[in-house]
Amino acid sequence: MLKRKIALGFIAALGASAALATSAQARDLTVVSWGGAYQDAQKKVYFEPFKKASGVAMNDESWDGGVGVLRAKVQGGAATWDVVQVESDELAVGCEEGLYEKLDYSKIGGEGAYIKPSVNPCGVGAILYDFVLGYDKDKLKEAPKGWADFFDTKKFPGKRALRQGPKTTLEIALMADGVPPQDVYKVLATDEGVDRAFKKLDTIKGDLVWWKAGAQPPQLLASGEVAMTSVYNGRIDTANKNEKKNFGMVWDGALFTLDSWVILKGSPNKDAAYKFLDFAGKAENQSKLSENIAYGTSNKDAAAMIQPAVLKDLPTAPDNIKNAVEINVPFWLENIDKLTERFNKWAAK
Amino acid sequence: MTAASLTDADAKTSVPLKRRLKRAERARQLKAFALVGPLLLFLLFTFAGPIAGMLWHAVDDREVRQVLPQTVASLAGWDGKDLPDEKTYAALAGDLQAARAAGTIAIAAKRLNYALNGFRTILISTARNLKAMPEPGTAKEALGKINPAWRERATWTTIRDASGPVTGFYLLGALDLVRNADGAIVAAPPDQAIYREVFARTFLISLGVTVLCLILGFPVAYLLATLPPGRSNLLMIFVLLPFWTSLLVRTCAWIVLLQSKGVVNDSLRWLGIIDEPLRLIYNRFGVCVAMTHVLLPFMILPLYSSMKAISPAYMRAAASLGAAPVTAFLRVYLPQTLPGIGAGSLLVFILALGYYITPALVGGAADQMISYFIALYTTETANWGLASALGAVLLLATVLLALVYGKLVQGQQVTGGMKN
Numbered sequence: 001m002l003k004r005k006i007a008l009g010f011i012a013a014l015g016a017s018a019a020l021a022t023s024a025q026a027r028d029l030t031v032v033s034w035g036g037a038y039q040d041a042q043k044k045v046y047f048e049p050f051k052k053a054s055g056v057a058m059n060d061e062s063w064d065g066g067v068g069v070l071r072a073k074v075q076g077g078a079a080t081w082d083v084v085q086v087e088s089d090e091l092a093v094g095c096e097e098g099l100y101e102k103l104d105y106s107k108i109g110g111e112g113a114y115i116k117p118s119v120n121p122c123g124v125g126a127i128l129y130d131f132v133l134g135y136d137k138d139k140l141k142e143a144p145k146g147w148a149d150f151f152d153t154k155k156f157p158g159k160r161a162l163r164q165g166p167k168t169t170l171e172i173a174l175m176a177d178g179v180p181p182q183d184v185y186k187v188l189a190t191d192e193g194v195d196r197a198f199k200k201l202d203t204i205k206g207d208l209v210w211w212k213a214g215a216q217p218p219q220l221l222a223s224g225e226v227a228m229t230s231v232y233n234g235r236i237d238t239a240n241k242n243e244k245k246n247f248g249m250v251w252d253g254a255l256f257t258l259d260s261w262v263i264l265k266g267s268p269n270k271d272a273a274y275k276f277l278d279f280a281g282k283a284e285n286q287s288k289l290s291e292n293i294a295y296g297t298s299n300k301d302a303a304a305m306i307q308p309a310v311l312k313d314l315p316t317a318p319d320n321i322k323n324a325v326e327i328n329v330p331f332w333l334e335n336i337d338k339l340t341e342r343f344n345k346w347a348a349k
Numbered sequence: 350m351t352a353a354s355l356t357d358a359d360a361k362t363s364v365p366l367k368r369r370l371k372r373a374e375r376a377r378q379l380k381a382f383a384l385v386g387p388l389l390l391f392l393l394f395t396f397a398g399p400i401a402g403m404l405w406h407a408v409d410d411r412e413v414r415q416v417l418p419q420t421v422a423s424l425a426g427w428d429g430k431d432l433p434d435e436k437t438y439a440a441l442a443g444d445l446q447a448a449r450a451a452g453t454i455a456i457a458a459k460r461l462n463y464a465l466n467g468f469r470t471i472l473i474s475t476a477r478n479l480k481a482m483p484e485p486g487t488a489k490e491a492l493g494k495i496n497p498a499w500r501e502r503a504t505w506t507t508i509r510d511a512s513g514p515v516t517g518f519y520l521l522g523a524l525d526l527v528r529n530a531d532g533a534i535v536a537a538p539p540d541q542a543i544y545r546e547v548f549a550r551t552f553l554i555s556l557g558v559t560v561l562c563l564i565l566g567f568p569v570a571y572l573l574a575t576l577p578p579g580r581s582n583l584l585m586i587f588v589l590l591p592f593w594t595s596l597l598v599r600t601c602a603w604i605v606l607l608q609s610k611g612v613v614n615d616s617l618r619w620l621g622i623i624d625e626p627l628r629l630i631y632n633r634f635g636v637c638v639a640m641t642h643v644l645l646p647f648m649i650l651p652l653y654s655s656m657k658a659i660s661p662a663y664m665r666a667a668a669s670l671g672a673a674p675v676t677a678f679l680r681v682y683l684p685q686t687l688p689g690i691g692a693g694s695l696l697v698f699i700l701a702l703g704y705y706i707t708p709a710l711v712g713g714a715a716d717q718m719i720s721y722f723i724a725l726y727t728t729e730t731a732n733w734g735l736a737s738a739l740g741a742v743l744l745l746a747t748v749l750l751a752l753v754y755g756k757l758v759q760g761q762q763v764t765g766g767m768k769n
Contacts, residue, residue, distance in 0.1 A: 096454075208714075337462075341540065347713070
């Protein structure tokens with residue numbers, strides 16, 4: 001008798017936990033982005049209006065990137081996220097590993113609605129942004145013109161900051177050494193090119209500081225720790241707008257890349273996710289994002305709706321993208337481990 | 350009832366006393382075990398399980414075998430001297446076709462690229478250009494035409510060495526070693542051999558921070574233990590205050606203090622001691638200062654508790670027997686604080702080994718500790734094999750050190766300085 005009672009209790013408990021599990025499955029749509037000023041802008045122009053317009057219950061979280069994080073979520077079978085904004089290399093690797101749903105573009109306005117680099121079977125472009133040369137106009141008498149000036153510590157005294165690691169650093173070194181933007185990856189693909197980049201870095205090694213998070217470069221500029229730094233263009237813009245800084249940036253030789261929206265494999269909220277992507281892909285909504293934060297967007301018609309005064313400070317403005325290089329994802333997927341080791345070897349010398 | 354009949358009755362129950370005692374003992378043990386059971390289960394799931402998983406990831410090597418099963422099977426019979434036979438080429442062509450359809454090529458490509466830089470492109474472009482299965486007997490020629498790398502022995506030894514199911518590749522890599530084409534273990538090429546140096550740096554920084562904590566913490570702990578309670582409580586709050594502040598806040602505070610236009614440099618300039626700002630941050634100095642500050646309470650608290658237990662009568666006795674203050678300190682007081690020194694040092698050292706945030710924010714590129722690389726490979730490049738192998742080496746080195754240390758401290762039996 002007692003045994004049966006225990007068994008019944010056990011079954012009831014199992015049933016309850018199963019019910020709990022399904023209720024966990026039936027959660028709200030969760031959208032994940034990069035936090036900070038950027039996510040505040042997204043809240044304003046995407047998340048809140050979407051909730052109002054569609055009646056879909058959604059919440060937003062933030063993350064710091066890393067395809068390993070997504071792999072753990074999807075493989076662990078406890079993916080609590082549905083739509084995530086990822087960087088270009090996370091998009092490529094995750095797509096190969098099958099971490100994302102293949103997108104049905106017919107549900108989000110069709111491939112023709114978006115600029116070409118932002119159309120990918122696993123994700124759709126969200127923003128286009130640059131690594132630019134940033135400096136403080138109040139501290140430099142003369143404005144630097146490009147990466148060559150970045151390496152000229154005689155003419156522009158003071159320390160410099162670059163992102164820690166080989167990515168972006170080696171491209172910048174080559175451009176400073178006179179390699180035209182369009183040839184950067186051709187040169188970097190050779191051993192001589194890599195040697196050349198490190199040799200160029202050697203010339204200012206003692207004056208280099210390395211940043212790791214996007215929030216650091218504006219702080220390094222503001223505190224006067226460095227005279228110039230590589231920095232995300234949106235951060236310079238935000239610092240000027242919100243903190244009354246007088247920072248300048250150089251678009252010549254900037255490195256641009258795209259972030260994309262992906263839907264995590266096995267998401268229980270796929271329909272809601274598509275609704276959200278459709279909303280965030282519409283030109284009228286994207287143009288509002290650019291007016292809040294200086295990033296370019298993926299819809300072909302968005303630029304036409306933006307005021308000219310705002311447009312001229314966007315990465316997608318014709319003058320700004322003229323001499324910019326797109327960060328080469330396949331190159332870095334192949335070489336990141338080897339060049340990271342090489343970079344750290346160099347740094348420790 | 351007589352005594353004799355009693356023993357008879359006992360004998361009839363046929364369970365000897367010894368066994369009943371054992372049973373009672375076992376029941377008691379079980380009860381005690383049941384009390385710690387939940388904790389043990391918790392530790393098993395949250396600690397032992399993940400560590401076992403990490404160790405498994407360091408040797409797990411099934412990606413290539415899953416994506417290119419026929420090739421791996423065919424290479425098992427290859428002597429490795431010349432190029433493999435036509436059958437192996439055909440197997441590879443078949444595998445590539447199947448993997449391309451299943452979309453799994455990149456998984457194998459990624460793994461092979463770790464061993465031979467450039468393999469990613471070789472595999473993916475070959476699969477892309479192999480429109481159809483080559484005619485029987487022409488696979489070797491067809492693949493060689495698509496990419497000349499298939500005519501090289503090294504390409505095939507790389508696939509063979511990555512055939513799994515388990516591998517020493519990542520563990521060797523974490524120690525700057527590689528297997529060459531003939532299977533001998535040799536040193537990695539110099540521009541890729543960085544991990545030994547990083548391990549050495551990690552242990553050196555941790556040791557330096559431990560020594561600094563001991564030098565700074567010992568007098569403070571002594572003061573805490575000897576002051577009257579009212580004042581020592583106030584001091585204790587000062588010790589615990591940083592302990593309760595977030596690590597990130599403390600680290601950022603050091604950035605404000607130490608940067609070139611920071612508080613320290615500005616004060617020194619104002620006093621006319623320096624003309625040019627000193628470099629106090631984004632280098633080893635900054636890392637050691639910030640980490641020492643963060644870890645100091647972990648040294649002071651064990652020291653304080655061991656000093657609290659030392660009666661002041663000992664020092665007075667030593668003085669009355671004619672010992673000079675220094676002698677009394679060295680032979681009477683110090684030996685009694687050894688357990689505290691031991692516990693504090695071990696705690697600080699092991700905590701320092703795993704530090705990540707502080708060196709990342711206040712260190713330069715040459716001050717990153719092993720945790721930085723483990724994090725890099727775990728989240729950014731998703732090379733979990735290497736990340737796990739680095740973790741495994743760190744774990745092993747730490748356990749060994751702790752054991753050696755335990756032996757050393759045990760050898761120092763506290764005798765109150767009266768060994769002779």
